[in-house]
Amino acid sequence: MEKVLIVEDELHARTGLTELIESWGYKAECAADGLEGLEKAVAWAPAIVVTDLKMPRMDGMELLERLAELPQRIAVVMLTAQGSIESAVEAMRTGAYDYLPKPVDPVRLKTILQNASQQHDADTDVDLEATRRKLRDTGRMGPLVGTSPQMKPIFSLIERIAPSNVSVLVTGESGTGKELVARALHELSSRHSQPFVAVNCAAIPETLIESEIFGHEKGAFTGALERRAGCFELAEGGTLLLDEIGEMPAATQAKLLRVLEDRKLRRLGSKVETPVDVRVIAATNRDPEEAVAVGDLRGDLYYRLNVFNIQMPPLREHVSDIAGIAEKMIADMNERHNCSVTGMKDSLLKRLEAYSWPGNVRELRNTIERATIMAGTGMLGVEYLPPNFGEPGFAPALTRSGRSAVALEPGAEAGGSSDVQRYLEDQNTVRVEVGTTVDEAERQLILKTLMATHNNKTKAAEILGISSKTLQNKLKEYSNATSSVE
Template structure:
């Protein structure tokens, strides 16, 4: 491995023996690696959360958390993180256990430093090859029309999302992604990060609705030791963790007003103070936010700051619900089928005609997440080579009155159904419906007048 690669590689050394730990740390630094050290598995997890390593070297026998348990916890966070385990000469059985748990390699004590260097170089190179292979697979998927950075879908609605994502990926501007739950807002945020100049930097995500106000502030900005009961050491927040990369705030509409003020300051000044601290911390972070709430209404009702809304909404991308992506449903279903069949080691070739009909007819209120869960369940329950309708945990609603049947409907009936169903899917937004249907807003308004309907109600207005 050349010196340039070593300088960019961070090694985490975990050993409860201080002399062994400090010795490896010193030797690895001399070789040009960035090195962090921890005395046991619990401390190692804390260090890895603040400064993600490229490779971990860990002893097996340690107090509080042994090497095998640490390996499992690390792989929960990053399944591809290479881990080299070190064990006593007479305890090779434990090393075999660690290899079965996913360790990249193992060495016996006393450690041969040259052998360790070779193991590190091989592990990092294999990790780099896996990343390169995944990038090539993503490029192939994009060429085949499956979207940007692994996003699946070829419908006109998704093609507009892809175009916008490619345009904004290279900019620093804040992006606000809106859409119903389960539409893939988080996946789009990751795609924008991966396509931009910050791709090699960290991508840090935080679900804002999952935390109380006091905890959210600490998660975002970190805290100093003694800032509150239980704060026995300084903690780095998500903004600092995302330095040089992207911070994704999911469900940003749930943030309390007091935290909104502090978030606005970070966006304006790119500095903040940790909870309980006075020293300003500067960060270089690209922010992507997402919400399934109507932030415009929240601003009007005083529940969300208007100045913060405009700071977040520099670039707006709306993820369409699955019910307006008819051409993508089977494409996504086949994608999930291949994935879950491989994960569960099932030889399932596809869907029966009845199963495909049921998938297409369902409206998928839970969007892509619901479809993913349905296909996973079907794969688990299927004992044949084809998934049938009985394996799908969905109920298809009867065809509503006024719905078109093709063939057998006139073009006017088809147009009426397309306009009204799209307006229903977009909650009466003529702007979004016009974009999805690729027609003008004026055309929709003119047709609604002909039908004697309004955009919001999709029903005839009351008689005067």
């Protein structure tokens, strides 16, 4: 039976919460302010503390900080007044497990306590702790690999925040492993046995994105022939990754913010709100503050998501990790392609470490996959690298992220479309005359890529390394320019 300590200065609320939590099978104690709560926490050693934010003698924030100094791990749930989202975010940054607006929603509180209890059990599980220690010692944390000075702080932060319900914003260039961070956070949390759902906001048409994320009722719009659960409901109890969050339409961002604050959603066409228990992680390859400045990302949503920021470094800044990353990739490719490659020659590793990797870890993965398939067995050498690898003018193979708009299961990153690669191998590059402006060269590149993808704008945007929204804006500019000339 888990112990829960309720710290609340208002007598009626304190009594009511204590009785409610006891009715759910917990062993409950209460305290009238933060100072009394700290004393009882030291003496009674609860697994969970539910505390009000504003209290005399010692408020909830100071209590949270003092509880963090105790030897035992305590999950702290902060009760905040309506509208004090800034205080809630600050509490999460300080180490709170979760927060709950007042007046307290009993259904939401029960869910939070259940999750916190599961996390407490996991934290005290000897096998799980041994697994975490092994991951740290070997430079591997879930799907992430790295022992460099750039990666170690990221591992430490993931380990620190994985057990909580805190929102995380993962930033970094395309291909740096932002989804791997989200998966590591999921796998090292109490939610690891529940779904992990990844959504590429840039790959879903604007007219469908709200339905994909929040679901819809039968008849909500033309073509809605049956009720459909959205990604939030598919991720119930687990983790939802919203990739390329800056490409989400403004109206959908507003609805997402309400769901994050109220933990309830309303499907399109429904009059009923549905409670959801989902941890949200967002990712973007853009500077989020710049996205806020230009109006692509709501400032209040950014503030709510950016409780913790994990900035993934480009591969060129931690080349010492290439050996370990490639070793894991070779093992993955052996299993996937039924190969028996045993490792890499030093000459190959030196070539890999000398390259700038504009496509980051994703490009490295495609390079290793190609080499593994070509070799089939034995050690990988430089002869299995793409022609002219790393030389001036070398153009890396254009690849896709390997994830559809919505991915429910962990999936490997696939190589690019063979038609596109064959076309670009034939074309080699976009040829322009001296004196051609940068804008014109860009226009030619975009149009040629669209030709290669048979006008598949989503695929073209991925190949070009830009968002679908940016591509649409560019095409609109070209169309307007043509119309004005005519």
